[in-house]
Amino acid sequence: MIIVILILAAILFIYFNVIPGKGHTLVSWISLIITLLCVLGIVAHDYNHWGMKTETQTKTQHLVSSASPNLPLLLYQPLGNGTEKVYLYKTNNNQKKPRAIKLDKVSTKINHGKQPSLKIRTTRYVYKDNFSRMMFNIFNHNNELKHREYTFTLPSNWKIISTKDMQKLQKQMQEKMHAQKAASLH
Incomplete structure (x- = not known):
């Protein structure tokens, strides 16, 4: 709607500046002011979310081990130089693969509990x-993500390891099992 008002005000401004007449100057100035206010409104909405408010939704889920039920682990995949981490989690044991946290506008915390x-x-x-909504709905900013925060609460017996370390651990366990099988056969 604000785009329609902007276009109409700009057309009125041009029309009343081009065609001379009595009282055209006043209408021209009013339409110029409306045009400028529309542009300022669009910019304020785009950069500062003018006309919007924030809504927060919190969802709490039970957490199970990312690897196997016997090993209480939370896995992560390091990104870049390793300072950023993508945590991989499961919310039930029937889940085949762990879910990764979403990375868009995200922060993570690890608490003990x-x-x-x-x-x-x-x-x-x-x-x-x-x-x-009527003025700015054309820009599709409704339900736009501002921030997502993941808070993992882990007992003291849980470990947080990288997927690389988990692969090394699995390889060591397999070698150990092969050695035990070989020893039991002799």
């Missing part, structure tokens, strides 16, 4: 009122 759990807190931009 009695029960393993995962709290996902998602903050999104939504329109403040119907007027803002």
Whole structure:
């Protein structure tokens, strides 16, 4: 809607500046002011989410080991130089592969507690009122992600290891099992 108002105000400004007439100067100035206000409104909405508010949704899930039920582990995949981590988690033992956290506008925390759990807190931009929705709906910013926070609560017996270290651990366990089988055959 704000685009339609902007176009109409710009056309009125041009029309009343080109065609001379009595009272055209006043209408021309009013249409120029409306044009400028529309442009400022669009810029403020795009950069500062003007006309929007934030809504936060929190979801808590039980956490199980990322590897096997016998090994209480939370896996991560290091990114780049290793300072950023993509955590891989499971919420039940029937899950075949662990789920990765989403990386868009994200932060993660590791807390210690009695029960393993995962709290996902998602903050999104939504329109403040119907007027803002009507004016800015063309830009599709409704439900735009502002921030997502993952909070892992892990008991003291849980370990956090990288997928590389997990592969090394699996390889060592397999070698150990082969050595035990070979020793039992002799």
